[in-house]
Amino acid sequence: MASRSCTFLEILLAIILPPLGVFLHYGCCSMEFCICLLLTILGYIPGIIYAVYVLVALDRDDYQREYYAVA
Known part of the structure; x- marks a missing residue:
């Protein structure tokens, strides 16, 4: 899971150029x-x-899945 500063940077980039923020998190050939x-x-606007x-x-859901897998 990314740190909070990385998440903040991804969201900031997603507001400026939406595919760039998603690219940094998921990669180039992902469905997202x-x-x-x-x-x-x-x-x-729909892209943002x-x-x-x-x-x-979706990042929050991944964190919850990891938490329940450990518990």
């Missing part, structure tokens, strides 16, 4: 990146919304 790129091409959602909500 492709969806974010498509939404950004179709409209800048999706990128922030993917970086915040």
